[in-house]
Amino acid sequence: MNKKELRQKYRLLRQQLTDTEAGEKSLAIANNALSLPIWKGTYYHIFLPIERHSEIDTSFLLSILQGRDKEVVLSRSNFDDASMTHYLLTDNTVLRKNEYDIPEPVDGIEVPPKKVDVVFIPLLAFDAQGNRVGYGKGFYDRFLLQCRKDTLKIGLSYFGAEEETIAGLLESDIRLDYCITPDRTYTFS
Numbered sequence: 001m002n003k004k005e006l007r008q009k010y011r012l013l014r015q016q017l018t019d020t021e022a023g024e025k026s027l028a029i030a031n032n033a034l035s036l037p038i039w040k041g042t043y044y045h046i047f048l049p050i051e052r053h054s055e056i057d058t059s060f061l062l063s064i065l066q067g068r069d070k071e072v073v074l075s076r077s078n079f080d081d082a083s084m085t086h087y088l089l090t091d092n093t094v095l096r097k098n099e100y101d102i103p104e105p106v107d108g109i110e111v112p113p114k115k116v117d118v119v120f121i122p123l124l125a126f127d128a129q130g131n132r133v134g135y136g137k138g139f140y141d142r143f144l145l146q147c148r149k150d151t152l153k154i155g156l157s158y159f160g161a162e163e164e165t166i167a168g169l170l171e172s173d174i175r176l177d178y179c180i181t182p183d184r185t186y187t188f189s
């Protein structure tokens with residue numbers, strides 16, 4: 001399947017989850033994250049979910065990061081050029097929903113992409129090679145390009161990998177190092 005077909009398929013699958021299922025799966029994803037070798041870093045970039053799209057509830061993962069005294073990084077999205085600006089989450093961070101209902105920091109201490117050690121990435125779908133499909137605006141492709149080569153790229157998904165390789169991949173697509181699902185974790189080489 002190509003990206004467009006995969007977006008349709010996985011948007012539908014997501015919509016069919018009940019709130020209880022989505023919550024249980026989000027918790028299982030956070031628990032499975034504990035088994036990955038990803039805990040040596042300092043700066044952890046995470047996304048906050050768009051609730052009306054039933055995205056993964058990252059609050060469990062956020063609690064783990066805070067419990068381990070990690071520096072948590074959140075972004076503001078600029079839809080004019082599909083860029084993101086990154087800010088440290090602190091006790092003083094004020095969050096507000098943007099025009100796409102993404103909760104984001106109003107302002108704060110900016111974090112350059114090169115500082116980020118681990119990025120948790122929202123997905124619609126992924127395949128067994130670690131290729132990913134998002135909403136298709138290229139926000140993460142652009143961001144990951146600005147990170148270091150050794151920055152860990154970790155997808156979060158309610159559903160398992162697509163068996164067949166995603167069709168129509170672009171040169172600019174950056175693959176995942178790991179993907180975490182409620183049932184298991186995937187490691188890509």
Ligand SMILES: Nc1nc2c(c(=O)[nH]1)N(C=O)[C@@H](CNc1ccc(C(=O)N[C@@H](CCC(=O)O)C(=O)O)cc1)CN2
Nearest residue numbers: 047048049050055077100102122134135137138139140
């Ligand atoms: N929580 C979260 N934050 C994120 C992302 C994400 O997928 N999830 N992104 C990942 O890249 C970037 C934002 N990308 C987005 C792209 C499209 C839509 C959206 O709502 N699109 C509408 C269509 C509207 C239109 O095209 O005009 C839709 O899907 O219904 C939202 C976020 C950066 N931050």
Ligand SMILES: Nc1ncnc2c1ncn2[C@@H]1O[C@H](COP(=O)(O)OP(=O)(O)OP(=O)(O)O)[C@@H](O)[C@H]1O
Nearest residue numbers: 003132133134135136137138139140141142145172
């Ligand atoms: N570094 C870049 N500079 C400019 N354009 C880019 C860059 N990376 C990707 N793009 C463009 O952004 C779009 C991304 O499409 P793609 O289907 O890969 O999105 P996606 O990975 O599903 O979405 P997202 O990255 O938002 O989660 C493509 O049109 C691609 O050409």
